[in-house]
Amino acid sequence: MAEVFTTAFIDRSHWGRIQVTGADRLRYLHNQSNNAFEQIAAGHGCDTVLVSSTARTLDLASAYVGDESVLLMVSPGMATELINWMDRYIFFADKVTLSDQTDTTFAITLLGPDADRVLTQLGIPLPDPAAGSHLQTNLPFEPEIAITIVRGTGLTLPGYTLIGPKDHETALKQWLVEHDVAGLTSQQWEVLRIRQGRPMPGQELTDKDNPLEAGLWQAVSFEKGCYIGQETIARLNTYKGVKKQLWGFKLEQLVPAPSPLTLNGTQVGALTSVAADSDGIWGLGYLRTKAGGAGLTLTVENTTAYAIELPFVSRGYLDNNSDSPEPSTNING
Numbered sequence: 001m002a003e004v005f006t007t008a009f010i011d012r013s014h015w016g017r018i019q020v021t022g023a024d025r026l027r028y029l030h031n032q033s034n035n036a037f038e039q040i041a042a043g044h045g046c047d048t049v050l051v052s053s054t055a056r057t058l059d060l061a062s063a064y065v066g067d068e069s070v071l072l073m074v075s076p077g078m079a080t081e082l083i084n085w086m087d088r089y090i091f092f093a094d095k096v097t098l099s100d101q102t103d104t105t106f107a108i109t110l111l112g113p114d115a116d117r118v119l120t121q122l123g124i125p126l127p128d129p130a131a132g133s134h135l136q137t138n139l140p141f142e143p144e145i146a147i148t149i150v151r152g153t154g155l156t157l158p159g160y161t162l163i164g165p166k167d168h169e170t171a172l173k174q175w176l177v178e179h180d181v182a183g184l185t186s187q188q189w190e191v192l193r194i195r196q197g198r199p200m201p202g203q204e205l206t207d208k209d210n211p212l213e214a215g216l217w218q219a220v221s222f223e224k225g226c227y228i229g230q231e232t233i234a235r236l237n238t239y240k241g242v243k244k245q246l247w248g249f250k251l252e253q254l255v256p257a258p259s260p261l262t263l264n265g266t267q268v269g270a271l272t273s274v275a276a277d278s279d280g281i282w283g284l285g286y287l288r289t290k291a292g293g294a295g296l297t298l299t300v301e302n303t304t305a306y307a308i309e310l311p312f313v314s315r316g317y318l319d320n321n322s323d324s325p326e327p328s329t330n331i332n333g
Helices: 025-032 079-087 115-121 166-178 186-196 230-238
Strands: 008-011 016-021 044-051 057-065 069-074 097-100 105-111 134-139 142-151 159-165 244-251 259-263 266-277 280-288 297-300 303-308
Touching: 008 166, 008 186, 016 025, 016 079, 025 069, 044 079, 057 079, 057 142, 069 079, 069 159, 079 097, 105 115, 105 166, 115 159, 134 166, 142 166, 159 166, 186 266, 186 280, 244 266, 244 297, 266 297
Parallel strands: none
Antiparallel strands: 008 105, 016 069, 016 097, 044 057, 057 069, 105 159, 134 142, 142 159, 244 280, 244 303, 259 266, 259 297, 266 280, 297 303
């Protein structure tokens, strides 16, 4: 993996933020998503997957448990759809309320190996080392304005996400730039996402995909009781039924996505996302499990695709501890 040489920020305010309140909030999320919530203490968090009754993936969410609420950070454009879906499973006696915080808050992610040092030098306290840990603090340039700082970037790269009142988004970005923290473009983030292997709705997360195929084993609890989609997911795990997997690809030429991936003239998968940086052309896509994975040389359109491992992806029983080189996460790319 190529070294990340700098620390930068990306504005993720267009990602959805759903606040879950009420006395039954942890039990409700425990029963409605793939991860275990009932033992998560305030100040901590986890990734979880929201799925249909047949375990088709709706979205990957990051959950931050507070004293009186849980904040779900979801993919861009997904907040309204997920609130409508989740609301169907709130019954009369449930003490749960859902509210869309996307338009009233900002979310800015600072990522890179120097993120700890940068925030410490800027006077911002750091949460516990565990991923998803978070704390309340104040903006250094507006001491009366409270924000939440979360350990996590939405990728496997080190860093933090700052969440606070929307009115102060522009001032925070300007303040970071004034302190020599560069901003990333949406295209640079897309390259990072693809090279890391974070799946997104409409591309790698669709009504044809389940969380295990998408490499989201780390966001699924196999120990807890009944939840939506559990029967299908448990069966896939127990009977080793994952028939396709998400892989990364190094491409020789730029091609559109989606596009079929073929091996020796036979279609064995499909490319779902493509982006280019100074190091080359990169893709995400699914391959049939029986076809193999990292190390395969495939054809897509009129060019070649080399299958590679992905830092963000976990594979459960399918993990073969491949020694294939990981794609670069150089945020200068």
